[in-house]
Amino acid sequence: AKYESNCPKYLNKRDIHPAATDPKLVSDSATLDQKAMDLIHKVDLMFLSTNSGSHMDTNHRGGSPGFIRCLPQEGGSTQFVYPEYSGNRLYQSLGNMILEPKAGFCFPDFETGDCLFVTGTTEILFGRDAAEIMPRSNLAVRVTITAARHVASVLPFRGDTGEFSPYNPVVRYLATEQAASRADASDQNQITAKLLEQTILTPTISRFRFSLSNAATFKAGQYVTIDASEHLDFGYSHMRDDDPRSLNDDFVRTFTVSSPPGLPPHPSKRLADDEFEITIRKVGVVTDLLFKHGLKKGAEFEVGIKGFGGEFVVEQTEEKPVVAFIAAGVGITPLMPCLTSLELGSLRLLWTLRAADIGLALDMIENAQELARSLTLFVTGMDFASDDDKRSLKNVEEHGVRIEYRRMEKGDLERLMPEVRRWYICTGTGQRSAVLQWLSGQEVLYEDYNF
Ligand SMILES: Cc1cc2nc3c(=O)[nH]c(=O)nc-3n(C[C@H](O)[C@H](O)[C@H](O)COP(=O)(O)OP(=O)(O)OC[C@H]3O[C@@H](n4cnc5c(N)ncnc54)[C@H](O)[C@@H]3O)c2cc1C
Structure with missing residues (x-):
């Protein structure tokens, strides 16, 4: 069998x-x-x-x-x-x-x-x-x-x-x-979101702000499911040699909401009631579409929203105050909406980032200065770092961030084990399997971006 x-x-x-x-x-x-x-x-x-x-x-x-x-x-x-x-x-x-x-x-x-x-x-x-x-x-x-x-x-x-x-x-x-x-009510209730703004953070990562056709009700750590089929689904096509994958693609994609919801008891919301943000890397057809339209000034662009879901919330409890978050690249997004409700002195953040993506770290530190002391950055790809990247790295270091110019190792986690009560992971699958082995016996929660 x-x-x-x-x-x-x-x-x-x-x-x-x-x-x-x-x-x-x-x-x-x-x-x-x-x-x-x-x-x-x-x-x-x-x-x-x-x-x-x-x-x-x-x-x-x-x-x-x-x-x-x-x-x-x-x-x-x-x-x-x-x-x-x-x-x-x-x-x-x-x-x-x-x-x-x-x-x-x-x-x-x-x-x-x-x-x-x-x-x-x-x-x-x-x-x-x-x-x-x-x-x-x-x-x-x-x-x-x-x-x-x-x-x-x-x-x-x-x-x-x-x-x-x-x-x-x-x-x-x-x-x-x-x-x-x-005439079916469920079809009429299809929610749409209007793209309001794109903020470029690195050459391949941007933050997008949307407003919904009704109030955005999501919890910190949840993802939004976007349906871009209206723009990309050309109905039928016998052969699409240029893009054969699109024949069987529903153009439905998931992205963590990176803005805080501001629900009580942490009314930290900085956006309007109907707004939310996602922070995404341009990797394929749907992200490409958003990057193209985000930069077109004045043009209205809407996508379908299938809803919010997921339960990957970074939390500290009285019994478990010290938590660690291990991220790679845009895997940092689930932490973003939780920052305002965390006691940052009890957060250990280990983040692997390519030098070319340093703009994402700088933006985060500038928005939450106290995060600098909790953060160890593992920077890779220095061979491809531009002068701008090097300046940003220096800037990040001056904020008090510890920077290691190497990959994360088992010892980096072992050092934290005595104090950390719960580990959160959001990395690619390869790094995650290594980290899960290193953390054997520890309390671990992870988000999977490769659904
Ligand atoms: C819960 C969850 C939360 C997420 N949150 C975020 C987030 O906050 N930010 C973020 O940037 N991403 C996030 N992601 C990942 C994101 O959903 C995917 O990267 C998504 O597929 C991007 O859509 P796309 O159409 O642009 O890329 P796709 O076209 O779906 O391509 C995705 C990947 O597949 C590869 N690929 C494309 N075509 C092929 C092919 N024919 N054969 C093999 N490989 C191919 C691409 O190179 C790319 O690496 C999240 C995923 C999940 C499940």
Whole structure:
């Protein structure tokens, strides 16, 4: 048997608890009755089993409740369609469907314990074909049901709804349903944010200030999920040789809010009620879009906001006053909104930064002078440092920051272990695995930027 981990990106959280089963067959037909179709339109998770001829594979698909849509039926077998969001790019299930266009599906109802078991023939819809049936989709699967059993109370567990994945796009209705979906309240409530200002901090890092179409309610340490599909999703395209990845890209991205929320008891907010900031590095298509528009003076630019989420809050408690934060590059952002509520004398900040990014450290120190004494900077890339970078480094040092011109080492953390009660990490995956090993046995929390 082979196991490859599945991507949790589109999974909504649930608290699962055991429940007694009392299975009863509700229906047994390839033409679904209304109850079975209602179940499909209710679920936010389904499982699918495909096979390549020699191997079987079971996988899941998650989304907002209702992301799988039944086609209107005029007798005969029912068909349903679901969008393929950008995933782990392995295309295991889709690859199998090309070899063997048959699949088994299971739609669990976590509330009632009912389950709909389906087998069907599959058809992968690419580009124009996907968009024609399910507008704004580049890739979708249409299933023609060959057998279905709806069984009540069959699941030996129930699941209470928890936090929704911030990555889930809004439900993409079928072209035939669009009129109905326009009247749907959830679509009308889509929030947008207007880009107000870009502040350049380093050649590749800038701070962006946005105002929301309603009040910005987020907690320190949370991220905002931005949907830039309106600007980047060109609907369908059979081939995009210039940017093949965009074919399967939803243009939904996550960035830590770097401004403090100013909720009681720390009313430290310096922005208007409807504003928030993100501090980002230009690395790809969505960040590039923001950098392009931020610098265009006077031009209005808006992006969709899917919401705020996450729980990576840097906190000091009476029992655990001394905390350490280990950051690399823009991994410093989760600390930024927490600074005003922390006792900085009891913060140990170890931050790895390229010399070319020193402007980010200087900006932070100038906004929170007391932070200088808590900070040790590990500066790399001095060979590429410009005269400006060297001046900024000197300036940072004059504020009282300790600067080491080398990588962080195990000894740097060991020295702090006797006093530090909790460690927070926000670095790339490579550095994080090393740090986690060094901190074995310690209380550690980390944020993952490589979702
Ligand atoms: C909870 C959370 C908080 C975050 N907070 C921040 C933050 O505060 N600031 C910040 O700067 N970032 C943050 N990130 C990271 C940010 O979300 C990603 O960098 C995001 O992907 C940027 O979007 P993009 O479209 O500009 O880049 P993408 O196009 O998504 O590219 C991202 C990376 O993938 C690489 N890439 C692009 N195309 C390919 C390809 N075909 N094959 C292989 N690799 C490719 C790019 O070179 C780049 O390194 C956060 C991420 C998470 C999960």
